[in-house]
Amino acid sequence: MSNVSSKKSKRDISSIMRKVRSSGTSPEVALRGALEDRGLRLNNNGQDGLPGKPDIVLSEERIAIFIDGDFWHGGQWRKRKLASLEEQFEETPQKDYWVNKIRRNVNRDFGNTKKLLDEGWKVIRFWESQIDKDLETCVRITLEASKKKLKSDVCSIVPNRTFAEFFAGIGLMRVGLERKGWSVLFANDIDAQKCEMYRDHFSDADNHLVCGDIHRLKTELIPSVTLATASFPCNDLSLAGARKGLHGKESSAYWGFISALKNMKERKPPIVLLENVTGFLSSHKGNDFRQALLALNDLGYSVDAFILDAAMFVPQSRQRLFVVGILETCVPSNEVREQLSFYESPVRPPALADFIFQNIGINWNIRTLPLPPTRKLSLADILDDLDERSPEWWSIERAEYLLNQMSPKHREIAERMIRGRRYSYGTVFRRIRNNRSMAELRTDGVAGCLRTPRGGSGRQILFKAGKGKYYARLLNPRECARLMGADDFIIKAPLNQALFGFGDAVCVPAIEWLAEYYLNPVVNELMKGRPLMPYVKAKDTRRRSGKIA
Numbered sequence: 001m002s003n004v005s006s007k008k009s010k011r012d013i014s015s016i017m018r019k020v021r022s023s024g025t026s027p028e029v030a031l032r033g034a035l036e037d038r039g040l041r042l043n044n045n046g047q048d049g050l051p052g053k054p055d056i057v058l059s060e061e062r063i064a065i066f067i068d069g070d071f072w073h074g075g076q077w078r079k080r081k082l083a084s085l086e087e088q089f090e091e092t093p094q095k096d097y098w099v100n101k102i103r104r105n106v107n108r109d110f111g112n113t114k115k116l117l118d119e120g121w122k123v124i125r126f127w128e129s130q131i132d133k134d135l136e137t138c139v140r141i142t143l144e145a146s147k148k149k150l151k152s153d154v155c156s157i158v159p160n161r162t163f164a165e166f167f168a169g170i171g172l173m174r175v176g177l178e179r180k181g182w183s184v185l186f187a188n189d190i191d192a193q194k195c196e197m198y199r200d201h202f203s204d205a206d207n208h209l210v211c212g213d214i215h216r217l218k219t220e221l222i223p224s225v226t227l228a229t230a231s232f233p234c235n236d237l238s239l240a241g242a243r244k245g246l247h248g249k250e251s252s253a254y255w256g257f258i259s260a261l262k263n264m265k266e267r268k269p270p271i272v273l274l275e276n277v278t279g280f281l282s283s284h285k286g287n288d289f290r291q292a293l294l295a296l297n298d299l300g301y302s303v304d305a306f307i308l309d310a311a312m313f314v315p316q317s318r319q320r321l322f323v324v325g326i327l328e329t330c331v332p333s334n335e336v337r338e339q340l341s342f343y344e345s346p347v348r349p350p351a352l353a354d355f356i357f358q359n360i361g362i363n364w365n366i367r368t369l370p371l372p373p374t375r376k377l378s379l380a381d382i383l384d385d386l387d388e389r390s391p392e393w394w395s396i397e398r399a400e401y402l403l404n405q406m407s408p409k410h411r412e413i414a415e416r417m418i419r420g421r422r423y424s425y426g427t428v429f430r431r432i433r434n435n436r437s438m439a440e441l442r443t444d445g446v447a448g449c450l451r452t453p454r455g456g457s458g459r460q461i462l463f464k465a466g467k468g469k470y471y472a473r474l475l476n477p478r479e480c481a482r483l484m485g486a487d488d489f490i491i492k493a494p495l496n497q498a499l500f501g502f503g504d505a506v507c508v509p510a511i512e513w514l515a516e517y518y519l520n521p522v523v524n525e526l527m528k529g530r531p532l533m534p535y536v537k538a539k540d541t542r543r544r545s546g547k548i549a
Helices: 010-018 026-037 093-117 128-133 135-145 156-161 172-178 191-200 254-266 279-298 350-358 396-404 408-419 477-483 494-503 507-525
Strands: 056-058 063-068 122-127 162-166 185-189 208-211 227-231 269-277 301-309 319-327 426-434 436-442 461-466 468-473
Touching: 026 056, 026 063, 026 135, 056 279, 056 507, 063 093, 063 128, 063 135, 063 350, 093 122, 093 156, 093 507, 122 135, 128 135, 135 185, 156 507, 162 172, 172 185, 172 227, 172 507, 191 494, 227 254, 269 279, 269 408, 269 507, 279 301, 279 319, 279 350, 301 507, 319 507, 350 461, 396 468, 408 426, 408 436, 408 461, 408 468, 477 494
Parallel strands: 063 122, 162 185, 162 227, 185 208, 227 269
Antiparallel strands: 056 063, 269 319, 301 319, 426 436, 426 461, 461 468
């Protein structure tokens, strides 16, 4: 089906769509006939009582077949090599209506597929275009699924959209994924104080949070999941660290994650997601990043990489490098595979694009991604409106000392703020420049990157000035939560513990965007064109204590 024309009114479009039959389409008729010709007995009346009302039902073999229209089920934009579903409707007056409608259809597909699998049905979902293009392959896939000896594999749990959160920290990766329909089954972190903050916010933490060293994690503790996420320590990869790389004391935890995946064997998650600082890309002249990706390749994952800045979503500058790995054995043979070409874009800046081109030995699976959104909030929007007599504001002497730590350039900016007719805001970091502690002021409406306050240098200072006055204080934990897009996060921890927690976390809206525009479309594609089998869940051996056995 072609894109909805922008020249038609909403009434015209609705009239056209009502005429489109929901069953008995040409691809369905063709597949029915081909299957009957092969001797399969189809149940013409059995689909009504099944989740999602499959188009074709083989009752004896317990196979439910769906023939998904490319337009209605979110496949057309990808086949047209567009960057997103939104781009398909860019010129359509009712863009939001159609985007939301199709995403609801896709989410129902996820849910109904899961229900059928849970009830013991085999499920096959074909695109209409796949049947039109290669009917014989669709028949062959169905015949293979009718054989009772066909075994289930981990690819069949893709529609569940479950995940294991390694290096979970305080759980902001979970917050972002859950907002887009994903469910956590497992979480792990070594830091007891972060585990405490995780438990403070998530009432169900004792059901799945295991606090301890990933190197000592027993494989049987990890359930079978669709996705494994890993925001492993950045200490040895960032500019703030000693750049010891993936073999440093902290960042070598990545190899514990790889070991966990390897030990899961045939239960390896179909999708993995890495998150770290952009320094990962250049660490040891790119060798660390190369080793990390090749390790995923060795486990059977093709990989993609891109960079998102939290400043696209919230008023905080926080660039992070993401890697998505997809298990090659789960990729349908008919899936669109983009040819490696020029990939420089807002999410793949020159350094990353160059790395991709220069490393042809890596098994890449690059996807075109849409432009991230334009941020709507500024720093002033997330600040608490504290009375100027509040004890959180520093003393006059301490604020003056901060002002005197500024360079002449930054001091002049501060003086202009002070002379302003209304209050304005900036943030300050203290840095060592030429063996001197200097206060660097930022006034573009965006906070600097939240960091862990090791030695006090990571604490971000708020500078408020205007009407001939100026004030200074630390950003408080609630403001830090807002800068991470986690406005309603429950905070019970003391100041330093909370700052550590948020300083090591991920930006929630960035994860939401990633789930909406990357992970969910991948799941939609992976559950098409192959038999999904009822997956036998391994016995849950996790201890309720939340500690590594």
